[in-house]
Amino acid sequence: MSSEKTKDARPVLALSGGVGGAKLALGLARVLSPGALTVVANTGDDFVHLGLHIAPDIDTLTYTLAGIQNRDTGWGRDDETWSFMAALGELGGETWFKLGDRDLAVHVERTRQLREGEPLSAITAGIARSLGIASRILPMTDDPVRTRVMTPDGPMDFQRYFVEAQCAPQVTGFHFAGAADAEPHPEILAALGDPELRAVIICPSNPYISIDPMLALPRLRAALAACAAPVIAISPIIGKQAVKGPTAKMMAELGHAVDAVTVAEHYGDLIDGFVVDTVDASAATRIAVPVMVRPILMRSMSDREQLAAAALEFADRLTAGRA
Amino acid sequence: MSSEKTKDARPVLALSGGVGGAKLALGLARVLSPGALTVVANTGDDFVHLGLHIAPDIDTLTYTLAGIQNRDTGWGRDDETWSFMAALGELGGETWFKLGDRDLAVHVERTRQLREGEPLSAITAGIARSLGIASRILPMTDDPVRTRVMTPDGPMDFQRYFVEAQCAPQVTGFHFAGAADAEPHPEILAALGDPELRAVIICPSNPYISIDPMLALPRLRAALAACAAPVIAISPIIGKQAVKGPTAKMMAELGHAVDAVTVAEHYGDLIDGFVVDTVDASAATRIAVPVMVRPILMRSMSDREQLAAAALEFADRLTAGRA
Numbered sequence: 072m073s074s075e076k077t078k079d080a081r082p083v084l085a086l087s088g089g090v091g092g093a094k095l096a097l098g099l100a101r102v103l104s105p106g107a108l109t110v111v112a113n114t115g116d117d118f119v120h121l122g123l124h125i126a127p128d129i130d131t132l133t134y135t136l137a138g139i140q141n142r143d144t145g146w147g148r149d150d151e152t153w154s155f156m157a158a159l160g161e162l163g164g165e166t167w168f169k170l171g172d173r174d175l176a177v178h179v180e181r182t183r184q185l186r187e188g189e190p191l192s193a194i195t196a197g198i199a200r201s202l203g204i205a206s207r208i209l210p211m212t213d214d215p216v217r218t219r220v221m222t223p224d225g226p227m228d229f230q231r232y233f234v235e236a237q238c239a240p241q242v243t244g245f246h247f248a249g250a251a252d253a254e255p256h257p258e259i260l261a262a263l264g265d266p267e268l269r270a271v272i273i274c275p276s277n278p279y280i281s282i283d284p285m286l287a288l289p290r291l292r293a294a295l296a297a298c299a300a301p302v303i304a305i306s307p308i309i310g311k312q313a314v315k316g317p318t319a320k321m322m323a324e325l326g327h328a329v330d331a332v333t334v335a336e337h338y339g340d341l342i343d344g345f346v347v348d349t350v351d352a353s354a355a356t357r358i359a360v361p362v363m364v365r366p367i368l369m370r371s372m373s374d375r376e377q378l379a380a381a382a383l384e385f386a387d388r389l390t391a392g393r394a
Numbered sequence: 395m396s397s398e399k400t401k402d403a404r405p406v407l408a409l410s411g412g413v414g415g416a417k418l419a420l421g422l423a424r425v426l427s428p429g430a431l432t433v434v435a436n437t438g439d440d441f442v443h444l445g446l447h448i449a450p451d452i453d454t455l456t457y458t459l460a461g462i463q464n465r466d467t468g469w470g471r472d473d474e475t476w477s478f479m480a481a482l483g484e485l486g487g488e489t490w491f492k493l494g495d496r497d498l499a500v501h502v503e504r505t506r507q508l509r510e511g512e513p514l515s516a517i518t519a520g521i522a523r524s525l526g527i528a529s530r531i532l533p534m535t536d537d538p539v540r541t542r543v544m545t546p547d548g549p550m551d552f553q554r555y556f557v558e559a560q561c562a563p564q565v566t567g568f569h570f571a572g573a574a575d576a577e578p579h580p581e582i583l584a585a586l587g588d589p590e591l592r593a594v595i596i597c598p599s600n601p602y603i604s605i606d607p608m609l610a611l612p613r614l615r616a617a618l619a620a621c622a623a624p625v626i627a628i629s630p631i632i633g634k635q636a637v638k639g640p641t642a643k644m645m646a647e648l649g650h651a652v653d654a655v656t657v658a659e660h661y662g663d664l665i666d667g668f669v670v671d672t673v674d675a676s677a678a679t680r681i682a683v684p685v686m687v688r689p690i691l692m693r694s695m696s697d698r699e700q701l702a703a704a705a706l707e708f709a710d711r712l713t714a715g716r717a
Contacts, residue, residue, distance in 0.1 A: 158500070164503045174481075180487045182445055198485055
């Protein structure tokens, strides 16, 4: 399905967090015509560390779409060295958040350009161009939005919760500081309003910390709700487990059933179709929107491409059904 | 001479630029009692690059006194890797000024602390402490002073001249922007006024670009002129050549004879003694202050220690002669 002649040039918009979402984004990029894909990246995870602006989900998407992601760690770059962290440790600097030497080039260059007044979206586009990425990666907003994790001991900055505390604290909710006033990137709103838009794909990312920061932008949420193209979400839960990360743990702590149905209910009216794994076939009857059942675990590149193609065909069928 | 029992605890102040000066500073540190040495570092070479505050002479002194300087390059750290620069080049970033991965830890940590309002001197002291340095390294001032090289085509920022243009442009003079209003670090003034001070050693650094930025601070120059302890300078010129760097080229372009006498005349009344190499013994009669003639090229650690001890003994003799 990656032969040139079958690739579709109609625009597709994907919403994605980090690792799991980036895998599907790569599949989408490979089955679509170059440039057809725009990926909206969560920036609620962004933070300033060591004076550097770190944007974990943008970077995971960038490295994954460039084919240079670190397959061992799940974050950062391949062919990485760690001299900076070792030297920083000698100086008594903060080493709980690991920054590889190659990875650091992105953070230093991004921080420099931000200080010169460049918007995050333009910087992200420049980095993607340098790395030969044909798809567009758009931060959900150029305004600062910061995810805080609510716990019984008070709110925590996201990376302190996620990396330093390794998601151990109990979660009681989330707050997306700045979201109410943040302006979605105008190209996102333009894409959602484009009559040519083929589909919106909500990647199998954590709904609470990867997708909700985007949905917390009032104008983005409204534009998604009003979008004429079908909105398809892929479950990040298979059976009772998250493929990666704390999604299942958070669901349980928030008092929800740990299953794909909870994710579909979470997105509610915003989605037009939902993709679950074959092990969750029986859940389909409890989901309010049309469901596609198929293997959704992405181990190989072929898995990524096949899931991407299936989600797009699902969207096309829903569009045809409406006509 | 580095046996503990013979080490002198009386305070010594050294003024130093980068590589050549740092070699003698290391010799001084080794022949003196731990903590007896304070080295004043030139900060006219400092600049902001990639958003990071780079302090080349402070770092060369720090790495040299910690025994971790890069012996191959003459700047930066040993055991260095270059992944950051390679990745920055991929992104189209500026790569004319080389920053190693380990070295970068110092720049990132320093920049972070400066942004939080810490003075450069406190940050420098913290880094030196982390690296186990017993001597004190003091920036000449916590205020910004920036060396500009005057050329027939106009002024150039120092690092653009020194690194990017590799000292090729003709020099017509120097300007130390900010020097007139910069406050010398108070510990420098205190040291120069300390009746216990044994000697001031002007290291064999470039007089125009390493030592003159310090002398351009009016209160530092006045305190040096009023200092009761002998001020000894070591020639950075041997025969008609600089041991390292553009000193000889600058002398010629400024219309001076390229020899040790020019350096002694440059310092004029500020110095009480001058150390020249044995090849320059005949120049001694043309120098207005007492001259010590001895090998001054520092190849081995023993060379560094012996030159340091000789300069201190020279100072002691001048003190004894005054008494």
